[in-house]
Amino acid sequence: RSIIIGSIIAIVFIVIITIVGELYKIPGADGKMVSPIKDLLKSLHGHHWVGKGIWAVGLxxxxxxxxxxxxxxxxDQxxxxxxxxLLTATLLIGTITLLGFNIYEYLV
Incomplete structure (x- = not known):
C-alpha cells in the first residue's frame, strides 16, 4: 500500500513540476524569459530532468x-x-496531461 501511495504522489509531483516549470517564466538579467524552477533544478543537479528525478525519488x-x-x-487484508x-488512473491521466501539454506547447 505504501509503495502505491508513494508512486501516486511522485507521478502527480512530476506532472505538476513539469508544467509549472514550463509555464512560470520571469525576465532574466539579459531580458530573456527564464524559468526559475528549471534553473534551480539545473543549478542543484546539473540538469532539470535529473533534478526532477532526484526530487521525485526523494518524495x-x-x-x-x-x-x-x-x-x-x-x-489489514x-x-x-x-x-x-487509482495508480493506473493517475499514470494514464498524467501521461495524457503531459502529452497534451507538450502538443499544446509545440503548436503555440
Missing part, C-alpha cells in the same frame, strides 16, 4: 516510509485493487 521515499509507519499497526486502479 516517493519519504511518502512511502511515512505511510508505512503511520499504517504499520493497521495493516483489504484488497489492493482500488489502490492499483
Amino acid at each position: 516517493f521515499s519519504v511518502t512511502t516510509i511515512a505511510t508505512f509507519l503511520v499504517n504499520y499497526r493497521n495493516q 483489504r484488497s489492493l485493487n482500488p489502490l492499483i486502479a
Whole structure:
C-alpha cells in the first residue's frame, strides 16, 4: 500500500513540476524569459530532468516510509485493487496531461 501511495504522489509531483516549470517564466538579467524552477533544478543537479528525478525519488521515499509507519499497526487484508486502479488512473491521466501539454506547447 505504501509503495502505491508513494508512486501516486511522485507521478502527480512530476506532472505538476513539469508544467509549472514550463509555464512560470520571469525576465532574466539579459531580458530573456527564464524559468526559475528549471534553473534551480539545473543549478542543484546539473540538469532539470535529473533534478526532477532526484526530487521525485526523494518524495516517493519519504511518502512511502511515512505511510508505512503511520499504517504499520493497521495493516489489514483489504484488497489492493482500488489502490492499483487509482495508480493506473493517475499514470494514464498524467501521461495524457503531459502529452497534451507538450502538443499544446509545440503548436503555440
